[in-house]
Amino acid sequence: FTDEKKILCFFPQVLIMILFTMYAYMTNGEVRYSVREEEMRGAFIGNIAKDLGLDNQRLKSGRAHIYTEGGTEYVELNVNKGILIVKNRIDREQICGQIAPCLLHFQIVLENPMEFHRVTIEVIDINDNNPTFTKKNIQLKISESSLPGALFSLPNAVDSDIGENTVKSYILASNDHFKLKIQAQTDGSSSVDLLLDILLDREKQEEHVLLLTAVDGGEPQRSGTTEINIIVVDANDNAPVFTERVYKAAVREDSLIGTVLIKVNATDADKDMNGHITYFFAHVTDSSNDLFEISPDSGEIKLIGQLDYESNRKYDLKVEAKDIGDLVGSSKLTIEVTDVNDNVPFINLMSVSNQIREDSLPGTVIAMINVQDKDSGRNGKVTCWINNNIPFQLKSSMNNFYTLQTEGYLDREKVSQYNITILAKDEGEPSLSATLSITLQIIDVNDNAPEFANQRYKTYIMENNSPGSSFFSVRANDEDSGLNSKISYFIGESSVNNISVSSFVSVNSDEGVLYAVRSFDYELLSHFQISVTAKDRGSPPLSSSVIIDVYVQDQNDNSPEILYPVLNKGSQIFIPRSADVGYLVTKVVAVDKDSGQNAWLSYKLVKPTDQTLFEVGLHNGEVRTLRQVMEKDSSKQRLAILVEDSGQPSRSATANVNVAITDNLAMAFTEFSDFAQERSDSDIRFYLVLALVIVSFIFIVFIIVLISLKLHRWRSNKLFNECSNRTLPVIPYYPPRYAEVGATGTLCHVYNYEVCLTTDSGKSEFKYVKPVTQSVMEKDPNPRDPVFGFSGLENEWMDGLMN
Secondary structure (H helix, E strand, O other), X not given: OOHHHHHHHHHHHHHHHHHHHHHXXXXXXXXXXXXXOOOOOOOEEEOHHHHHOOOHHHHHHOOOEEEEOOOOOOXXXXXXXXXXEEOOOOOHHHHHOOOOOEEEEEEEEEOOOOEEEEEEEEEEXXXXXXXXXXXXXXXXXXXXXXXXXXXXXXXXXXXXXXXXXXXXXXXXXXXXXXXXXXEEOOOOOEEEEEEEOOOXXXXXXXXXXXXXXXXXXXXXXXXXXXXXXXXXEOOOOOOOEEOOOEEEEEEEOOOOOOOEEEEOOEEOOOOHHHHOOEEEEXXXXXXXXXXXXXXXXXXXXXXXXXXXXXXXXEEEEXXXXXXXXXXXXXXXXXXXXXXXXXXXXXEEEEEEOOEEEOOOOOOOEEEEEEEEOOOOHHHHOEEEEEOOOOOEEEEEEEOOEEEEEEOOOOOOOOOOEXXXXXXXXXXXXXXXXXXXXXXXXXXXXXXXXXXXXXXXXEEEEEOOOOOOOEEEEOOEEOOOOHHHHOEEEEEOOOEEOOEEHHHOEEEOOOOOEEEEOOOOOOOOOOEEXXXXXXEEOOOXXXXXXXXXXXXXXXXXXXXXXXXXXXXXXXXXXXXXXXXXXXOEEEXXXXXXOOOHXXXXXXXXEEOOOOOOOEEEOOOOOEEEEOOOOOOOOOOEEEEEEEEEEOOOOOOEEEEEEEEEEEOOHHHHHHHHHHHHHHHHHHHXXXXXXXXXXXXXXXXXXXXHHHHHHHHHHHHHHHHHHHHOOOOOOEOOOOOOOXXXXXXXOOOOOOOOOOOEOOOOHHHOOOOOOOOOOOOOOOOOXXXXXXXXXXXXXXXXXXXXXXX
16 A cells, blocks of 8 residues: 555544544443333332443532433432432333333433433333233124034234233133134234034024133233123024135325225125125224224225324234124234325424523533434434524534534624524425524623723813702713623722812712712812723623813802902092093003903993093093083092993992092192091091990999908908907817827817907908807917917918908
8 A cells, every 4th residue: 555545544444533532422322221110119220320430429510310202201310329210100001002122212411511321221011911802792603504613703812911921822611512723823923713613503502601711921820701602593504714814905104084905805605695795893993993994895995094104003903704694704904004204303402501601612512402203214314404694503413413502702792692493304205394493692791891982071060059969971881781781980089289089079870970079169270170980890890981071160250359449448539620531530440250251341430429520431441531620510529430240140349439629739638638537437436435435344343443452451450450459259160180299190179269359240241250159268369379270371361461
């Protein structure tokens, strides 16, 4: 071989190895068990975990479950123990009928990752059914001319069991004339005939009653009986005979009602009326009786019902021919049903996920699918695919099993939901198809940051606003969904004039509405910037920011401020009487802290002494003469000039200008003083009255204090002069405890002392202490003696009185 030939020979082996590896990943082969029918619920079938090489934890984490194609579940998976047990009563006869072996097929399906294992359970038949006859009583009419060896057909017993448990033998109760003859048929079945052993004599016994028993081969053995009533008739001694022992016919399952399937024929050796034959079905089941009909005269068998290949593929019938003398001959008819493509493929979802994250990798399994078609051959061969233009693909893991998986990356913001249509089509003629739709929701992940419509916004707010009022709102859009699209708004950290911007503005975190924290003043702050951040609630959260320029709009909240002349002081202007028309008297200078139209000032002359003498410039505030000053004009002219802005509503201020018309300067000053004096007389009068009241009050208080001090000193000197010239009664007094100069250092009791006062001191308004005892001391009291109990403070007070 050349190198190229070696490569070509090796390539199929590699391909086979790859396919085998992919198949082994999805399934580990087939596990087979057997279980006897009629087992109790919970009966052990097999250790599936051990046989599949899986541990119980894998069964739990993979959410292992049984998927049964037939729909009826007879087996249960114990995930905790990893075993298969009987879930519902298993009746082999109900499930499989006469089909052997009786097999239950299902799959063990696991997820994360998805895999399945095919399991087959063979249901073992037990002998739980008795042989039964279709009739409890069989009546036969036998001619007395029947010769020994004549056979009379008997119905076969039916046993739902199979194999050794079905009917094996028949027993005829003991009698003098009849025996049983069992003959094997070519198809493996057997026929039971009654054999005449000894001639009958109607005159001796007209009726015979026999008991026929059917026995199966099961353990324990079961049986069924029927009674045979034989009526002995006279004459006709030949029974009809069929030309074939077994007739066969084939029919399509879609054949029309009335179709002739086959014609049977029997002959009778008798002549005339005894040779007339009537055909009929013997011992027909209910299902066959509704499908087939035989013509009594011609032996034609017609279809009278609708066939179904999938329900029953073959029918075995017993055809009998009876002559006028009630002699009967029998034959077997086998009708085989051929399949046509009359069943639509059926799509089963073994496992499906209705949601998938948008960041799932390509190849993520979404569903496991099984496709079935009850037809056979090419009619049951199914091809499966999905609709185009979607990022998914359908892969076949094994015969009639598919996995639906992603083929590319997903984007929920472009397509949030997919309707995946699965199409299954068989290869019959004509072909039949079925569809199944799967709705797949794409789960959002936080892969989109909030976005503002603009990168920069401009807004205005009127000054003197109410704190807490809203003035602007921003909205950001997030293409994600759920919490990933829930947006919260925050004010970015920044400062305005070294003050945190949060002291000026706040934002509603849910709605993005901006609120003024304080009242703004255009004259202090006319413009500032804030940064608003929109952050979603995804994990991790994403955010974006936007700059907002806030312009404070001016409001007419400031009155014009007059710089000249000074407000409340007035201004004295001198003009000569010789002033001509248009003479500039003065100029009013005013400013307004507002801006724009609110700061446009106009000047008006209000309440002048003479309206014809002066005028003021509307915009420049210049006061000029309208005409020449005449002798009759007053030398004192008072002008009130109103300065008004152009705001809405407007604000104003008034400037007072005093104009003195004079010919010399000295006279002007005198007139000005008088003019000013008139204006301030009322203020001076008020202050003079106030000062007079205060001085009078202080003087009165001073006189009262001085008199009180003099009176007090005089009374003190008089008291002590009288005490020094005579002995006076002692007024007892209880001083505090003072320390002795003795050994103990303390006094044991309280000493009393008396103050020397005049005899009528008790009636005096200065009463220091009232006497409490009548005891007196012989010693002449000395005010400074310690015996009187005066403390240092009291001695000082006494010295002051003496002095």
